[in-house]
Amino acid sequence: MIDIQCNCEKGHAWPTHQCLAYGACDVITQGLCTCINALPDDGQFCQPITVLQAEVELEVELEVELELNITDLEALEVFRSLLVHYSLPLVLSPTVNITHISITTGPPSVYEFLTAIELNTTNVTVIEQLRTILANISYPFTINSNIQLSQVNITTGPPSVYEFLTAIELNTTNVTVIEQLRTILANISYPFTINSNIQLSQVNITTVCYPYSAGFQCTCEDQYHWSCDKCHLYGSCDNITDAINIPQSTPAD
Numbered sequence: 001m002i003d004i005q006c007n008c009e010k011g012h013a014w015p016t017h018q019c020l021a022y023g024a025c026d027v028i029t030q031g032l033c034t035c036i037n038a039l040p041d042d043g044q045f046c047q048p049i050t051v052l053q054a055e056v057e058l059e060v061e062l063e064v065e066l067e068l069n070i071t072d073l074e075a076l077e078v079f080r081s082l083l084v085h086y087s088l089p090l091v092l093s094p095t096v097n098i099t100h101i102s103i104t105t106g107p108p109s110v111y112e113f114l115t116a117i118e119l120n121t122t123n124v125t126v127i128e129q130l131r132t133i134l135a136n137i138s139y140p141f142t143i144n145s146n147i148q149l150s151q152v153n154i155t156t157g158p159p160s161v162y163e164f165l166t167a168i169e170l171n172t173t174n175v176t177v178i179e180q181l182r183t184i185l186a187n188i189s190y191p192f193t194i195n196s197n198i199q200l201s202q203v204n205i206t207t208v209c210y211p212y213s214a215g216f217q218c219t220c221e222d223q224y225h226w227s228c229d230k231c232h233l234y235g236s237c238d239n240i241t242d243a244i245n246i247p248q249s250t251p252a253d
Contacts (some may be wrong), residue, residue, distance in 0.1 A: 008046035010035040014053050018044065021091050065104075079103075111151075124161070130154065163201075178208060212237075 005025050008014060013032040014024075016161060018040055024033035032052055058141050068079070083101050090098040121127065141149040172178065185203050192200040211220040217237050231240055 003037070004039055006036050006046075011045035013049045014046060017097065017233055020089050020097055061099075093145065094205055113246055127154075175210075178205070181205065 013034050016031040018036055019028050022036040022038040025035040026033055026039050080103060088099060096147050112126050131154060139151055153200040190202055206224045207218055207220055209216050218233060
């Protein structure tokens with residue numbers, strides 16, 4: 001096959017559709033070229049530039065918008081790929097060609113992320129406040145035009161720890177029982193686990209009251225004592241020294 005180039009003489013040129021259809025072998029200026037890479041099938045020859053310029057002035061450029069309904073995002077990506085690799089301008093007829101095709105609007109790419117956020121705090125109240133805030137958020141929660149939170153959960157957190165000071169009153173007339181209790185408590189290793197939720201951090205006998213004459217005497221165990229107001233209110237049965245004393249009766253409270 002022999003390659004042919006058709007050159008126009010001075011004052012003549014090829015019209016735009018011929019330059020695009022057969023490929024210009026020189027620069028296209030104002031829609032005209034003076035050389036193409038084939039002999040036109042319709043037998044047309046170079047035309048006077050003055051005539052072609054008058055025709056060029058009549059050319060109309062149109063911007064056409066097409067709405068394409070696709071529910072398959074994969075098909076949309078294939079369409080994008082075709083447009084990128086398509087050679088333009090695209091000649092539809094001797095008088096119509098497409099110079100540019102682009103997708104201007106389409107569904108955004110949606111990505112889902114599972115994000116873990118570690119919150120370091122020693123304040124249990126902060127965690128409870130965070131739980132309350134998250135429980136009252138309506139989902140999905142819009143942060144901006146590109147980001148939405150579909151759900152936020154606290155997956156791991158410190159258990160709620162509560163400390164209680166509990167007083168237990170033991171009624172017995174057998175002094176031996178009290179001594180046995182002292183021995184048992186002295187031999188326990190603390191903290192003492194009752195179950196997965198409850199631990200005893202310490203157990204102490206603080207006060208022992210027993211009948212004496214017409215009433216009771218309440219003595220404090222080691223490291224415990226009565227306050228001065230109790231000693232004066234109920235009467236001390238030993239010397240008041242540094243507020244350590246023994247009331248002669250059981251306090252009403």
